[in-house]
Amino acid sequence: MSITRETVEQAARLARLTVADDDKDRLAGELSAILGFVEQxxxxxxxxxxxxxxxxxxxxxxxxxxxxxxxxxxRVLANAPDRVTDFYAVPKVVE
Amino acid sequence: MSELNRMTIAQARKGMAEGSFSSVELTQSCVNAMDARADLGAFITPTPDAALEAAAEADKKRAAGDQGPLLGIPLGIKDLFCTEGVQTTAASRILQGFRPTYESTVTSNLLRDGAVFLGKLNLDEFAMGSSNTTSYYGNVVNPWQSSEKPDMQLVPGGSSGGSASAVAARLCLGATGTDTGGSIRQPAAFCGITGLKPTYGRCSRWGVVAFASSLDQAGPMARSVEDCALMLGSMAGYDPMDTTSVDTAVPDYTAELGAGVKGLKIGIPREYRVDGMPEEIEKLWMETADRLRAEGAEIVDISLPHTHAALPAYYIVAPAEASSNLARYDGVRYGFRADAPEGLPEFASLEEMYATTRGEGFGQEVQRRIMIGAYVLSAGFYDAYYNKARQVRTLIAQDFASAFEQVDAILTPTTPSPAFGITEEPTGVEMYMNDVFTVPASMAGIPGISVPVGMSKAGLPLGVQVLGKPFEEVGLLRVAQAVETAADFTATPQLMA
Structure with missing residues (x-):
């Protein structure tokens, strides 16, 4: 199983990971090696x-x-990176 | 009163019970050792002041008649266990600054029994690695040095590398570890200490940062089999907060220590030989078998035919479960959140914030595994990968079940090599081979313990692994102690405090 750049992009999207363009070929090789190994x-x-x-x-x-x-x-909100009163705060999602 | 830090837990318990020294003196000795060997990088967050306060409290309790099993014993805690009010990082940037508002069940149990915590120990990021070189907080150094290359820094193994290094260097009397595919046993072998992975379900996983939930299990790492037995007695137990923890009584794990192996059947699986394995490892393995035979055990040749399938199946199951477990790190509820792109007040979308936070917050190995996991679980591939791997797990578990119809315990090498240099580190699949002898027991959920038995020709420690039946740690520890007694491993590392 050989993983392409496109498959890397798809897996990154599924995993919610921003992957730099420069890293995609390297990752394609690494993921191919692992999947090749498990193919046995x-x-x-x-x-x-x-x-x-x-x-x-x-x-x-x-x-x-x-x-x-x-x-x-x-206790629940003690570690929130951002909060407003008793709620977690995140970037605006509705215009 | 010097060198109290070099005592075993059993010795320190006796010394404190007899009033020869206090927990404050013992703990101070460990704190001094931690300072002297800070260069090993074993701790991410040392907590010396809190430790000395807890030690003073333990001394007061003892004066009042308390005899807790671990009263006043200074331990290190792998930084994968949530500790109330003390930063818990999983060695990842993404948990930077996270201070749990609760205590894990295992560490609560240790505190209940009087243990003193010296701080949080380094590990591979999210326990993913076999060399402790994937931590955001830097590498851990093995306190042993090769006589062939004395200037080279060696890895302590992983993922419980900080735990193994700290115990071997005498910075603490014992430490907690966690084992998903070998993360207690492999670093124990690399650092010349003893490490036990209990049966899956023996210790609660509640409050332990999750990696692969069907495999993760906490266990003790210490300088003797007896010390591991003492620690496990406190760590183990049913917990309603972990539905996979098993509701069976916690026995006295020291009950059969010293009983020897006379009349026991010990299996030698023929599949535990891999290409390129140094002859010295095979030799020590067979010598250990010979010693057990001399003590009255019957050595039996056995077969575990699916051994070779364990590692590839593991590299489907573990990343798949990791990708799911690590989905929770999104920069919303705790830990690290990435800054918005330069010049913008905030991210264009929530999704962009998640992906940027995760891209900046996770290291390379973690990202690789999450992506593999997302891929093998994605539509159309689930049966071919994850279900296939689960079927293979059934076959591996059946191998062990049939073997245990013939034998009481199984003896194998722990690792296919001694510790290697931080700069000589293998990459990718070759690195994964480190766990080739430890992963099968993880996949089957059975208990395993690594015991140091000898040295490589370069003067590095080597361990053997004893595997036992599910929930029969008492018998496993008995065999392990016979191995320990017969090997009489007394060598100490060069970088010891």
């Missing part, structure tokens, strides 16, 4: 093999659906 899995027969969902084989526990935390906006 194609040689393994996995017909009728269930995908592993949990390594501990435990069943999920049920709990009551009730509020057990909250009411501390200062």
């Amino acid at each position: 899995l194609d040689e393994i027969n996995t017909d009728d093999v269930e995908p592993l969902t949990s390594v501990v084989g435990a069943t999920a526990r049920m709990r009551k659906d009730e509020v057990n935390a909250g009411d501390y906006p200062e």
Whole structure:
């Protein structure tokens, strides 16, 4: 599997990453190498093999659906890069 | 009172219980050691003042009759664990300045049992790496030096490189690590210390910065098997905040230490030999098996036929889960936010702010893995990559399950090489090969421990790995201690405090 510049751009868009034009060819090579490496899995027969969902084989526990935390906006917002009153602030998205 | 910092946790517990020295004296000795070896880059955020205060508090508690299992023991904390009020970076620019308003469950458990925290230890960015050279806060240096190239700085391994370096250099008595594909065991081997990855689900992941959620597991790193057992006893336990933590009782992990290996069956998997692996590693592995045989163990040749598939499957599962986990870093709620383009009051769109923040906030290795993850999870590829990798995980887990029908534990080398130079670092897929012997156990979720057993011809430590059955860490530690006793590894690193 060879990754093109266009595929790099698409993956960067999906991952919400700004990638400099100068880095795209390098990344295409690096991503191709990794995908080339993982391609050896194609040689393994996995017909009728269930995908592993949990390594501990435990069943999920049920709990009551009730509020057990909250009411501390200062703790929640303590690390906000930008805030207005009790809200996170972000650049304007509506003109 | 000199060199208290060089004690094991077990020795320090005894010394403090007998009143030979206080936690303040012990902690001061570690703080001095941290200052003396700041050049190793092991700590991102040292907290000496808070440590000495906590030590004084521990001494008061002891005077009042408290006998907490880790009372007054100074530890380092990998900077992937959220610590209330103390900056937590994951070694990434994107978490710059982040001060959690809560404490991770594992560190809460350690504090509950009286531990003293010396500060936050360096790591590979978001725990992605095998050399601790991807940290935004600089490289960590291995305190060991090669006799062939004594001027060359060596990597401590990764991702828990700061933890391994600090424990080996005697800056702390023990440290927390996390292991996703080998991040406790590989640096432990490179630095000549002991590191345990417990069974997936044994320690809560709550408050640990997530990398790959189906693989991440916290564990202890220390200078003896017994110390790892003591630390695990505090770290482990069910936590309602982590639905993958398992609700089974936490046993006394020291219960079977000293019981030896007489009558136990130890498996040697024939697939754990790779091209280009130095002969000295194979030799130490076989010598360790011979020593266990001499102690009464039966050595059994076994096969784990899907071993070679573990690493490629890992490089689908781990990046896929990382791309999802790291989606939360967007510059809105915490950490770093990029500045708007020069000359503009703000970004043209929210999306541009996200992408610029993430492009500037994540390092190269993290970006590479996020993009691989986004690619393999994208429409049309999900089955071919992620589901295929999960099917391969089933096969790997079945390999181990069948092996454990024949044997009590499995013995392998921990790494295919000793520590390498920071400037000699391999790149790309070659770097990933460092984890070839540690990743299979991660994929199956079983516990593994690396124990130092000998030296390379250049005078660098080498470790072997013991793998055990799920949730049977007590038996695993028993075998590991037999390995430790038989190897009698007493060498110390050149850059030790």
